[in-house]
Amino acid sequence: MSYTLHAEVRLQQRAIPPFMVELLERFGSEMRCGGADRFFFDKAAVERLRRHVGDRRSLRHIEPWLNLYIVIGDNGRLVTAARRTRRFTRP
Helix, strand or coil: CCECHHHHHHHHHCCCCHHHHHHHHHHCEEEEECCEEEEECCHHHHHHHHHHHCCHHHHHHHHHHCCEEEEEECCCCEEEEEECCCCCCCC
16 A cells, blocks of 8 residues: 555654554454545454454554554545544444
């Protein structure tokens, strides 16, 4: 996946590791927002990730990053990444 310049800067500023972007894209729940898709970890996504990792002990290592979300544009490029500070409302 390619990143916009804005996304590269935000990943660096917010100390978000690239492997978390991959995990969000692969296991995260998806929600349409504007002209892009938002991926985040909710209970179902965390459960999918836990099954993939195998046990809760391994999941503890990435627990600090489970409140992240990414936005991927319709062109397939990562637009931004941030930490979630409140719940997302579903339409």
